[in-house]
Amino acid sequence: MKQVRTVFMGTPKIAKTLLENILQAGISIDLVVTQPDRKVGRKQQVVYSPVKECALDNAIPVFQPQKIKEDFDPILKIQPDLIITCAYGQIVPDEVLNAPRFGCVNLHGSLLPKYRGAAPIQRAVWNQDKESGMSLMKMVSEMDAGPVFSEERILLDEEETTSSLFDKMADAASRLLIRDFDKICREDASYTEQDKTLVTYAKKISKDDEKIDLSRSDQEIFAQIRALSLEPGGYVFIKKRKFKILEAHYHDHSISKPLSFLGKYKNGYGLALHNGVLEIVRCQMEGKPVVSGSDFANGQGRSLIDMTCE
Template sequence: MKILFMGTPDIAVSMLKQILADGYDVIGVVTQPDKKAGRKQEVKMSEVKQCALQNNIPVYQPVRIKDDYKGLMMLGADLIVTCAYGQFIPSELLEAPTYGSINVHASLLPKLRGGAPIHKAIIYGEKETGMSIMRMVKAMDAGAVMAQCKVRIEETDTAGSLYDKLAEAGAKLLSESIVKIKEGKAVFVEQEEEKATFAYTISKEEEFVSFDRDISKVYDHIRGLIPFPVGHGIINNKKVKFHKVRKVEKAIYSKPGEVLGLLDGGFAIAAVNGYVLIDEIQMEGKAKTDAKAFFNGAGKQLVGQCFL
């Protein structure tokens, strides 16, 4: 089976590596164009491109695939597999392969369609999520589903740890699914549109953490943004990033957002019905540091003050 793979971030690498491990002929990899990143604005290639080059697979990087896909159709793929590619793909290309096209999505569809299902599963307080294999259609993550697997979200999970669990589960599910497709045993079931929810890409505004909410919502918000893009609060007109967090649920009488000091080794900030303990923290313009070092520096002067 000749497979054309389309993906961009690290989670897609797990899928590509599984396809290669299963012995399929990956005739090409389509990924987003290289882009400048970081303070030095150095050109960075996607994780999928790096993996493809390491395995001597031809790489294609159309700026706008809807205007530049004819050449991909001439590759003669038997199946297209996509995972977090990042652009809407023309129907003509999706329908060209013998076995059509499938997508690997990090949620239990129809829940959490969109570009940030892993982050949003935690932010929304979900107790479980999973991976779905579906037909590719023009609407976002709306295709018929052939396979799913569930993954539990632990109380201590961050977007990073959940990402790793889903990548492993998704690769196994994809491996099983391609076999079923090849053998003609795949059954695709249409999604129930009325049950659809959405997990759009994290906006800059969503990176701001408000403490004027129940402690569980504050905690889920912070851990759902770790290790990227990282949530922040604002105090004294300074942005403070929260890189590691715990929570304590208890009745307290402090104002939401009030800095309580150094408690149990963490930088404590009040919320409704409890407080968070920030174990790794970063003041604007400074390097990330542990709570104790932060408190002994700028943090001690913040006690009694409130985050916005």
């Protein structure tokens, strides 16, 4: 690997996996930029981003601007040759994009120009796509509009979840960057412009998206649940309380009472849909901890048998 001054920008687990893999491959990182620490829970405990944890474990300096559009001097002081981004979480200003001589590259979880935007991985699962992929692209001012250097395609299986696809995307991003690192560290590196006529957008998952639309077909309901699995989780209402379905399998099954709970079903808890049954593997009743579907079936779920949800 070429020894170039490199800045890495990222925040969640997918970016941490990428950072771990490229460090192991011998790519040196001079500075990590990630989102500020968060306070969570009743005790307001300070939580680091996964990327910060990795950076600290590897003794890499960390920069956490509240607003990178206003605070980016530490990046420029590095005089980076290359900036690598993956799910950073803020819009990177032109001053930063234009700083490195080899440019600023991004690992984006779709086959561009399809699914530009905030939630390409979730939307691929929600829309029941058969294929997605990871793109290694050069960043420009317009969101996800930069030219593409390379891509890796990923086949989605029938029970693909956002969580499982994120893991596959992290591995694909690592392979792309490690394989092409020396190639993009050239001032004459060749990128291919996106076809503007094929652009689609993947809007951010909203709070409204988390309510499971039980009027849809079974496969559409199951796709929505998988797109929200394991986080933030899709929910239905039971007696005006949210019931989150965090992980499930679907089975064809004759139904006598649609949208009602069946009690213990296979290795989980059963919810009848229209033409089949959801085997709920992991769930959470509002105000309660996350439990397995089996434990829920043996506990609170017994009182919900035959009750309908909405």
